[in-house]
Amino acid sequence: MGNYSKIQYELFGEKISKEEADNNEYYEIAYYNEAEKRVKVELFENKQLSQLVYPDKEPPFEEIIREHLECYPNMKMEIETPKVFLDDGGYKYTSYIYLLHKNFELVKECYFDKDDNLLREVELDENNKPIVISTYVYDESGELIEVIEESPQGNTVGGLDFGNPQKF
Secondary structure, three states: OOOOOEEEEEEOOEEOOHHHHHOOOEEEEEEEOOOOOEEEEEEEEOOEEEEEEEOOOOOOOHHHHHHHHHHOOOOOEEEEOOOEEOOOOOEEEEEEEEEOOOEEEEEEEEEEOOOOOEEEEEEEOOOOOEEEEEEEEEOOOOOEEEEEEEOOOOOEEEEEEOOOOOOO
């Protein structure tokens, strides 16, 4: 897991300085290989490492899990599969989320539009059955304005409206 050609501070995938990271509650440290692809990303919340993400990985994941256990004991991790491009110009990928490493939590299918806006997340249980479907709503300028969480039956179970915090 250790040969990296570039390591940089980022905020939601965009490069920032160490000083900017120090002034944010949330930031990322991304590790890149020689081909300029992200190999792993450390997520920091409140100045503490909270989770690791391993992008563009193909199953089986045993080697990634083994190395993760050696380097980051008791740390949540997310393994993302490569993007699959869709007919509308968008793409999707699947995330496998593990708590305390090898304790599997859930699978999440993430759907994006051609502008990299997250449109929908479908959380699946270990039997590949939907648990929660989250829909992301943007205004005309591309700003996220609402997240709606629904059960597989279509009932609203939660969400966040940035213009009306009491809505949900």
